[in-house]
Amino acid sequence: MDTEGWDIVEQAADLARRGEEFALATVVWRQAPSSGRIGSRAIITRAGELYGFIGGACAEPVVLREAVRVIESREPRLLFLGTADVPQAGLPDGMLYIPMSCQSEGALQIYVEPVVPALDLVVVGGSPVTHTLAELAGTLGWKARVLEASELSAADLTECSVVVIATQGHGDEDAVRVAVSATPAFVGLVASRKRGQAVLAYLAERGVPQPLLDRVRTPVGIDLGRTSHQEIAVSVLAELVMRRAAGELTASSLAPVAERILTEVVDPVCGMTVAADDAHFPVEHDGTTYHFCCAGCSQSFAADPARYLTEAEA
Secondary structure, three states: OOHHHHHHHHHHHHHHHOOOOEEEEEEEEEEOOOOOOOOOEEEEEOOOOEEEOOOOOOHHHHHHHHHHHHHHHOOOEEEEEEOOOOOHHHOOOOEEEEEOOOOOOOEEEEEEEEEOOOOEEEEEOOOHHHHHHHHHHHHOOOEEEEEOHHHOOHHHOOOOOEEEEOOOOOOHHHHHHHHHHOOOOEEEEOOOHHHHHHHHHHHHHOOOOHHHHOOEEOOOOOOOOOOOHHHHHHHHHHHHHHHHHOOOOOOOOHHHHHHHHOOEEEOOOOOOEEEOOOOOOOEEEOOEEEOOOOHHHHHHHHHOHHHHHHHHHO
């Protein structure tokens, strides 16, 4: 692998250490004259940013689109990007075939895999619940830290952190205030429903913005009725596992970015599916904006729109 390839691996490791989800795309096969090379890698972040190189102008938007789907589903995909005349019957089961009709007749197979870092669980308090919860989370491979309420600061948290406050009346209000100010992925308060509502009302009266307080889950944990401290820890962990499986314990920026990236249209020249954004060579004709995979398709359309619109309708 060349030096650039190693740089991508190092960048992936850095993102994982920061707790950020992303996708890693690797070229595993190529057919000339594709510009991608076997072993070429790229990182696609939650924000829809691509670092590295896996192919030219036709391949990149397709990989970006599919990588966002991989991040959302947490399921890897093997992509085949090639010309429309490739016999699909000969492709392995499970491979996603995406026809490419732009200028080059090359082909690529690209493996796109999700990278889901260990969940960063911050448990606040000194009760038996906190230590049991941290120990149980460790058995799942999660990173778990226990902090006293007086030790907690916004600097301890990131947008990917999951915070569970189990101070049980000893500094609940301060712990919740500090936690929500960092806007982590999740904040849960171990308390009775009445006590939880009182804590949130107290903070609202003292100017903590309501949208931040609305993000606090209280009481956190699956309702098991009257339980011991150890069972409360199990109930909290069960809710976190459920929410993680549903994709909820991620940074709040993921949903709108994915929606923007996944707005797709068909290039009327080559038939390729592309993102409907400013990066895909927009051309306006008769009040409608069309998008293209490359400058060549855009220029061909601009020279004779009627030809391509007639073909698309046929």
